[in-house]
Amino acid sequence: MIELRDVVYCRLGTTDLAGAEWYAVNILGLEVAERRKGAVYFKSDARAHTLCYFEGDPTDQMTAFEIGTAQDLHTAGATLEALGHDVYYGTRAECEARMVREFIRFRDPTGNVIEFVLRPETTGLDYHGSRNAGITGFSHVGLCSSDLARDEHFWTSVCNARVSDRIGDAPLMRLGTIHHSIALFPFHRAGIQHINHQVGSTDDIQRSFHFVRENQVNITFGPGAHPTSSAEFLYFTGPEGMTFEYSTGVREIHDEPAWRDRQFHFEPKGFCHWGSAPQIAAFKK
Ligand SMILES: CC(C)c1ccc(C(=O)O)c(O)c1O
Numbered sequence: 001m002i003e004l005r006d007v008v009y010c011r012l013g014t015t016d017l018a019g020a021e022w023y024a025v026n027i028l029g030l031e032v033a034e035r036r037k038g039a040v041y042f043k044s045d046a047r048a049h050t051l052c053y054f055e056g057d058p059t060d061q062m063t064a065f066e067i068g069t070a071q072d073l074h075t076a077g078a079t080l081e082a083l084g085h086d087v088y089y090g091t092r093a094e095c096e097a098r099m100v101r102e103f104i105r106f107r108d109p110t111g112n113v114i115e116f117v118l119r120p121e122t123t124g125l126d127y128h129g130s131r132n133a134g135i136t137g138f139s140h141v142g143l144c145s146s147d148l149a150r151d152e153h154f155w156t157s158v159c160n161a162r163v164s165d166r167i168g169d170a171p172l173m174r175l176g177t178i179h180h181s182i183a184l185f186p187f188h189r190a191g192i193q194h195i196n197h198q199v200g201s202t203d204d205i206q207r208s209f210h211f212v213r214e215n216q217v218n219i220t221f222g223p224g225a226h227p228t229s230s231a232e233f234l235y236f237t238g239p240e241g242m243t244f245e246y247s248t249g250v251r252e253i254h255d256e257p258a259w260r261d262r263q264f265h266f267e268p269k270g271f272c273h274w275g276s277a278p279q280i281a282a283f284k285k
């Protein structure tokens with residue numbers, strides 16, 4: 001079993017790096033951690049970075065998860081190879097570009113590009129966004145899935161994810177105590193479906209609702225409240241069509257052996273109990 005600790009960063013290709021930086025700082029509310037040739041790194045919490053935009057093809061999207069030890073990373077590589085995945089071992093320069101000690105890259109069964117990383121850098125310092133979005137940190141990622149049962153099996157049997165709840169057949173899966181770090185959603189292509197940042201309070205959700213609307217940003221869902229994680233949320237569109245989510249009040253699961261995954265409807269009431277309906281392709285039947 002591959003033991004993943006947490007989701008640690010996303011890397012997104014863009015044809016307009018300056019535009020993506022403008023959006024990440026002025027709309028999303030992240031802090032520029034570092035600019036390097038062809039890439040900008042953003043902080044959303046104490047970690048050195050949790051998002052990187054790089055010059056490239058917008059379909060080049062990667063999600064990274066932390067593994068505890070070098071031995072575990074190498075064992076994970078061997079496990080994945082034995083299952084038929086092509087596993088790439090990152091070079092020193094590529095590790096440097098990700099601010100990690102080592103990493104491996106492979107595609108999950110849908111084709112999502114996944115990196116397992118060792119010792120991602122932290123700063124131990126809070127982040128300071130210039131726009132006060134109230135962000136408390138990068139929290140989860142939604143991944144597209146062309147076969148939900150197969151992909152749930154990969155994340156829960158090959159890796160250590162546990163299903164907290166399902167919406168239809170779409171699992172919300174935890175790695176630690178947070179209700180979910182990975183959500184799978186049915187879609188015909190591979191890629192990151194949404195990137196979630198937690199914010200401090202309902203006030204932050206409401207303030208951002210007005211802020212993003214006044215800045216002509218497309219709101220795709222919310223404000224609303226998820227019956228699954230209990231979080232209040234807002235979804236809106238970012239560069240290259242990426243969906244970003246703010247949410248607050250996500251459930252934590254501390255009674256690990258006692259928790260039973262629950263079944264919710266794959267229709268608006270399963271996504272929101274305030275009555276908001278998603279305008280997002282992957283969340284529609
Ligand atoms: C993708 C959907 C709409 C979704 C559903 C539920 C939760 C949650 O319980 O927090 C999410 O974070 C979602 O993104």
Ligand SMILES: [Fe+2]
Pocket residue numbers: 140142183194196245
């Ligand atoms: Fe989400």
